[in-house]
Amino acid sequence: MSADEILAVDARGVGKRFADPATRRQLAALDDVDVRVAHGALTALVGPDGAGKTTFLRLVAGLMRPDRGELSVLGLDVTRQPQAVQDRISYMPQRFGLYEDLSVQENLDLYADLHALPLPVRRERFARLLEMTDLERFTRRPAGKLSGGMKQKLGLACTLVRSPELLLLDEPTVGVDPLSRRELWEIVQRLVTQERLSVLLATSYMDEAERCAQVHVLHEGRVLASGSPAEIAAHARGLCHDAEPPPGQPPRLLQARLLDDDAAIVDAVPHGGRVHFILRGATGPAELGLPARTLRPVAEKLEDGFMVLLRARSGERPAEAARAMPEGSGAAAAGEDAPVIEVRDLVRRFGDFVAVDKTSFSVRRGEIFGLLGPNGAGKTTTFRMLCGLLPPSGGQARVAGLDLRSARAQARGRIGYVSQKFALYANLTVEENLRFFGGAYGLRGAALRQRMQAVLAQFDLRGHQAQPAGQLPGGVKQRLAMAVGLLHEPDILFLDEPTSGADPLARRGFWRRITALASAGTTVVVTTHFMEEAEYCDRIVIQDAGRLLALGTPEQVRRQAGETAQRRLDMEQAFIAIVERARAARDTTEPTP
Amino acid sequence: MTGARRGAWRDFRRRLAALIRKEFRQLLRDRSNLLIGIGLPIALILIFGYGLSLDVRDARLAVALEDASPAAYETVAGLEGSTYMSTTVVRSLAAARRLMDEHRVDALLYLPADFARRAAAGDARVQLLLQGGDPTRSAAIRGYVEGALAQGEQKRRDRQGAAAGSGVVAVERMWFNAANDSTWYLVPGLIVLIMTLVGTFLTALVMAREWERGTLESLFVTPVRPGEVLLAKIVPYFAVGLVGLGMCLAAARLLFDVPIQGSLSVLLAASMLYMVVSLGIGLLISAFTRNQFLASQVAILASFMPSLMLSGFVFDLRNVPPAVQVVGHLLPATYFMELVKTLFLAGTYWPIVLKDCAILALYAVALLALARAVTRKRLD
Incomplete structure (x- = not known):
């Protein structure tokens, strides 16, 4: 029997249960899952948070044992022979465990030794991996001092020190910027074509799943659909359209309106200055009350099929409570106000390293302002300076009319900050967290009670009050973090990569709330690695190596990247073009030694 | 068949060597490890030797x-x-x-x-x-x-x-500690404390760190065997424990003039045995907690503190309530304490040496077997 006749992974009726730590009830993480992974191809597992993707990969890796069903990996029963399977596969967990005290080279050496890689093979392999990951210059640097994207690439290199018969990747690109993401994918795809590597990958990026031969859609531990990306997309065939927003309005307003229309619309997202939406089967586009000339049918994509499948299953509607929020005059009208954030020639140095270099921009009241840039571009540093957490080395920054040099504490009272990591007390309940942070902001008595009720309603947290924050599902945690950030009704809300690792469904809900907040007059400053999310912003900046490369509306930025009427670009293409052009220019003017 | 076995043996050695190399590198680069492994013993020696005394003077x-x-x-x-x-x-x-x-x-x-x-x-x-x-x-x-x-x-x-008058006068002499100097029994006791600290506390901490940072999840899906992971932790920290022992012995002889009445080689062998026991406890704690904070708390409460309070180091076990006595006698540290004090102050008294070594050896085997049994390449 040749290797090709056996499937790389063959799961039949696999089930796995866990005990809920709070209620001690058994919860099914996986239920009757059938997944087949062919040799020499890419297979994707997609699905919302908690769908069971990671659990499935851990079962395949022999790190957990299924409660029921049969699971064979490379023709072996992984339940009985986990070590035999582990000798032949490679697995990159969501958080790859690099040894941070060890250098890049030492991490690679360790894995090569563990896989008993002969020395001559090793030399050739290392050279190739380092070249592919662009880490040659950093072999002596401790892994802990690499940027997020570089760490992921090193993790991938460590899993690939020898060619495994099956490669398992668990969300390898979460928190990785578009440039590093593209590089990671080039590495994987090269190995698939050159070495016929078999890959099983879990991802929440639909564009990544689109590159795979097979896609399995998981939802609440069950497989909703399996097939090629085109077959999954076909669930939305004939239902996809896009509409042009009224002139002078950001597309998110029309998108929010469409998304709220549950009866007729499955999903809506801003895209390329227009609004892409999926109709429910029974509705025709004419029934939406939009001017017919602004509408046109478009081809369906994997994400559309995914949304149709998911929305048919889960009754949950995104951000229901956000709809009830008062719709203000919106950014267009608020734009005449004086800027709430004004940054001029802002500089931040760490030793002789310049993290932020002479950056200037301003943000108007009620605007949604996006900070985009590769890992290590200076976004987080800029962010921390604006929040008053880090003093600038030079330049001026005024936030809510207050100078950050002289009135940092007052300025902090006017802003809300939601950090990238979950920064609430995991063993306090939702209500206790809210009460504590409310107190910390100086709210008490009736005012505190009233604000707590307001944010509980606004972020759909009713019913979760008595749950410990640490045990909430990912999406609810994130809503709680935002609720806490908004307790004291700040003028400005800062969000650092709020949607990292979130699935499309959760991201729709998130952005619907942001749209509602901005309409009510709150200014929102946000960083993201999902470039299509820039389309929700009124204006964006692109930073790289501490310098501001582009500033303007998404459309202006796309045009700066070279978009023409004939050649449309999406935000990701525009972003990559701008950053690469700037890097090329820098390399010619100041050659690196 | 023998060829296959030789191949397996070679792979085992190669993997173990790689893991031990990694462990030593981490140990030397992370300052907090060195602080606990070397700095803290020095501080303890100085505190117990100079700063602390149970004698009443002035x-x-x-x-x-x-x-x-x-x-x-x-x-x-x-x-x-x-x-x-x-x-x-x-x-x-x-x-x-x-x-x-x-x-x-x-x-x-x-x-x-x-x-x-x-x-x-x-x-x-x-x-x-x-x-x-x-x-x-x-x-x-x-x-x-x-x-x-x-x-x-x-x-x-x-x-x-x-x-x-013909008053009867008792002429007292303090045996085994002629000067009745408390450093004479504090310093041998210190050996127990330092070996517990390095073996249990430090090892539990570094192993729990691997669980917590997810490094084990990546490591597990390789040909590495759980026993190799444990063995690779034991070797470097065994060495650190020996450094601590060496410092204590040197301090005892050179700084505090504590006599070593018994055989030095028996003392070294017994200390190595206790080091293995202590490492076994550390590995066991980390396998159950899988969390640095919890591991350090458990290591302090279940191992370091009892070694200090209940092993007969400070308080005589014969004077405590029976329940506490039982707890004291469950602690391996109690037997090592007795052994070290005997070897330092009384000499190589074989009945005690053999009894205590046998008990420690039993602990060592049982704890390592248990640590091996609970450290599995599993996350559920």
Whole structure:
């Protein structure tokens, strides 16, 4: 029997249960899952948070044992022979465990030794991996001092020190910027074509799943659909359209309106200055009350099929409570106000390293302002300076009319900050967290009670009050973090990569709330690695190596990247073009030694 | 078949060597590890050797001398000669009581006005008042004062000729610790503490760190075997423990002049055995907690503190309630403590050495087997 006749992974009726730590009830993480992974191809597992993707990969890796069903990996029963399977596969967990005290080279050496890689093979392999990951210059640097994207690439290199018969990747690109993401994918795809590597990958990026031969859609531990990306997309065939927003309005307003229309619309997202939406089967586009000339049918994509499948299953509607929020005059009208954030020639140095270099921009009241840039571009540093957490080395920054040099504490009272990591007390309940942070902001008595009720309603947290924050599902945690950030009704809300690792469904809900907040007059400053999310912003900046490369509306930025009427670009293409052009220019003017 | 086995053996050695190399690198690069493994033992040696002592020195004694006779002066002079006491002589009981009330003295010796007269009659009563807040200290002071008085009395009798009486006098000698110096038993006890600290606390911490940072999840899906992961943790920290042992031995000999009566090689062998026991506990704790904070708490509460309090280091186990005695005797540290003290102060007394080594060996085997059984390449 040749290797090709056996499937790389063959799961039949696999089930796995866990005990809920709070209620001690058994919860099914996986239920009757059938997944087949062919040799020499890419297979994707997609699905919302908690769908069971990671659990499935851990079962395949022999790190957990299924409660029921049969699971064979490379023709072996992984339940009985986990070590035999582990000798032949490679697995990159969501958080790859690099040894941070060890250098890049030492991490690679360790894995090569563990896989008993002969020395001559090793030399050739290392050279190739380092070249592919662009880490040659950093072999002596401790892994802990690499940027997020570089760490992921090193993790991938460590899993690939020898060619495994099956490669398992668990969300390898979460928190990785578009440039590093593209590089990671080039590495994987090269190995698939050159070495016929078999890959099983879990991802929440639909564009990544689109590159795979097979896609399995998981939802609440069950497989909703399996097939090629085109077959999954076909669930939305004939239902996809896009509409042009009224002139002078950001597309998110029309998108929010469409998304709220549950009866007729499955999903809506801003895209390329227009609004892409999926109709429910029974509705025709004419029934939406939009001017017919602004509408046109478009081809369906994997994400559309995914949304149709998911929305048919889960009754949950995104951000229901956000709809009830008062719709203000919106950014267009608020734009005449004086800027709430004004940054001029802002500089931040760490030793002789310049993290932020002479950056200037301003943000108007009620605007949604996006900070985009590769890992290590200076976004987080800029962010921390604006929040008053880090003093600038030079330049001026005024936030809510207050100078950050002289009135940092007052300025902090006017802003809300939601950090990238979950920064609430995991063993306090939702209500206790809210009460504590409310107190910390100086709210008490009736005012505190009233604000707590307001944010509980606004972020759909009713019913979760008595749950410990640490045990909430990912999406609810994130809503709680935002609720806490908004307790004291700040003028400005800062969000650092709020949607990292979130699935499309959760991201729709998130952005619907942001749209509602901005309409009510709150200014929102946000960083993201999902470039299509820039389309929700009124204006964006692109930073790289501490310098501001582009500033303007998404459309202006796309045009700066070279978009023409004939050649449309999406935000990701525009972003990559701008950053690469700037890097090329820098390399010619100041050659690196 | 033998070829396959030889291949497996070679792979095992290669993987183990790689893991041990990694472990040593991490150990040397992470300052917090070195601080716990080397810095803390040095601090403990200095604190226990110089800073801490259970001996009572410079006891402050007030003497209320209401009698001005030569006999009374002679008695007081005997007290003033002691290196353990500093005496203050006042003329009235009231003045001496004031010193007691103000806690400026630890004890009060009262020689009443009729002291000389009664002494001549053979009934020389004096009164000793002690601060009861610290009974141990007070008991020591009582011993000093009584000793000094008895000595004075003896001298007086000698001068008058033995005829005056035939008092029975006990001549005391402290065996195994001739100077009754507490560093003599604190320093050997320190070896137990330091080996527990490195073996259990440090090892539990570094292993739990691997669970917490997810490095084990990546490591598990390789040909590596769980036993190799454990073995690779044992080797470097065993070495660190030996460094601690070496420092203690050097300090004992060079700084504190503690004698080592027993055989040095038996002491080394017993210490290595205890090191393995201690490592076993550390690995077991980390396998259950999988969390650095919890692991350090459990290691301190379940291992370091009991070694300090219940092993007979500070408190004699025979004087504690039976329940505590049972707990004390469940601790491997108790047996090692007994062993180390015996080897240091009494000599190589084989019945104790063999009994304790056998118990420690049993612990070592059981703990390592248990650690191996609970450390599996599983996340559920």
